[in-house]
Amino acid sequence: MNASATLPQxxxxxxxxxxDFSFAETPKYWFFDDPFMSHFMNNLSSLFPYGEKFFxxxxxxxxxxxxxxxxxxxxxxxxxxxxxxxKEHAAYNDYANEHNIDLERLELRIKVxxxxxxxxxxxxxxxxxxxxxxxxxxxxxxxxxxxxxxxxQMNDPKLYQLxxxxxxxxxxxxxxxxxxxxxxxxxxxxxxLVMLLTTVMFLGVIGWFQIHLLRKxxxxxxxxxxGFGLKKLFGPRNGFFTKLIGPYLDYYRPGFHPKDHDTxxxxxxxxxxxxxxx
Numbered sequence: 001m002n003a004s005a006t007l008p009q010x011x012x013x014x015x016x017x018x019x020d021f022s023f024a025e026t027p028k029y030w031f032f033d034d035p036f037m038s039h040f041m042n043n044l045s046s047l048f049p050y051g052e053k054f055f056x057x058x059x060x061x062x063x064x065x066x067x068x069x070x071x072x073x074x075x076x077x078x079x080x081x082x083x084x085x086x087k088e089h090a091a092y093n094d095y096a097n098e099h100n101i102d103l104e105r106l107e108l109r110i111k112v113x114x115x116x117x118x119x120x121x122x123x124x125x126x127x128x129x130x131x132x133x134x135x136x137x138x139x140x141x142x143x144x145x146x147x148x149x150x151x152x153q154m155n156d157p158k159l160y161q162l163x164x165x166x167x168x169x170x171x172x173x174x175x176x177x178x179x180x181x182x183x184x185x186x187x188x189x190x191x192x193l194v195m196l197l198t199t200v201m202f203l204g205v206i207g208w209f210q211i212h213l214l215r216k217x218x219x220x221x222x223x224x225x226x227g228f229g230l231k232k233l234f235g236p237r238n239g240f241f242t243k244l245i246g247p248y249l250d251y252y253r254p255g256f257h258p259k260d261h262d263t264x265x266x267x268x269x270x271x272x273x274x275x276x277x278x
Contacts, residue, residue, distance in 0.1 A: 012073040014172035015278045016080030016115055019165060021158050022086050024072045024093035028096075030156040035222055036229030037153075039213040041163070042096065043206060044140075048089040051133065052082040054114045058130040059177055061123050078176040081169045083248035088162060095159075101214065106209050113205070128194035130177045132251070135195075136202060137249040138174035138258060141167035143240060145266050150232070150240065161274065168270050169209045175258040192252050199248075 014204040031038040056079050066072055096103040114122065144151055154160040181191065214220045233240045250256055271278070 010070045010073050012077035013070070014074070014077055014081070014169070016077055016084065017165070017169070017276065019084055019088055019162075021091055021162050023092055023162075024098060024154075024157055026095040026098070026156045026159055028099040028101075029156060030159055032153045032228070032232075033155065033226055034225055035214065035219040035234060036210075036225040039101075039217065039219075040210060040229060040257035041159075041231070042092075042101060042103060043209045043213060045089050045092045046103045046209060047110055047205070049086045049107050050111040050114055052086045052089075054118070054126070055130045055134065055177065056082050057118075058123070058126040059180055062180060063125060065184045066180060068183065069170060071176075071183065074173070074176050075180065078173045081173055085166055085169070090168075092159075092162070101213065106212070109209075110205070113201075124181075124187075124190060125194055127177065127181050127185065128190050129198050131181050131191065132195040132198040133202070134170075134174060134177050135248075135251050135258065136198075137170045139244050139261070141238075142247070142261065142263050142266065143243055145171070145263070145270055147240070147243075149238075164270060164274060168267050168274070170274075171263045171267055174261075178258050188254055195251055219220075 029035055029038045031041050059075055059078065059114070062074075063075055067077065093103050095101075117129070121129070144163060151160065151164065154163065211220065215221070219225060231239070234242055236242060247261060
């Protein structure tokens, strides 16, 4: 018998949770009872079904070059978590369709954008883009977990649970793609240059989709809602994006690692609150 076969196999560092949400009874303006902020979250949701498929494809493309048992297990769990996120954000469309919010059209725009990105980039560049976007999602998720002044204003319990579950898992697996990139390729220049390009693309898409959703909803000239939303996102002291500037810039630091931003206690607190056993 091969002696190595008797050694205990590592377990993944985080679980894959099977969720099954239904959003058919969600009110249209479910976040702060406000069009701008509700559509901002709808906007983010539209990025995930095809965005997370891109993440998974980028990691799968180099998976056979990873030999470390623990990292291989974590890659499998990462793929499982991202698959569940895509599934549940696709189910989010039940709510959108109920209120004539066309998120499916936005999702298809992301699909086309990522197909072109795949054609015009290398495996290394796509993995670096995945690292960059995973940093965005992890830091935004950390803010959601910290900011109960925001999250307690989600007035639909199912969407509240969806976003907090998603936020926990984005922090659980935030280092996987980065570790794969470092093991397979490494390289500061590609990592940071791709982050710059990804930032421009990400912010451009968010702005484009936000205007589209507000226009289609007849809320484009709702200046009160714009003022409220922009203050929540970009307020100088406590804006959601304002709080992301420091963590974002940290990505450009030589020697950066996602685990430098320790969220373990925060994750544990929210796992307990949502009743997750692990």
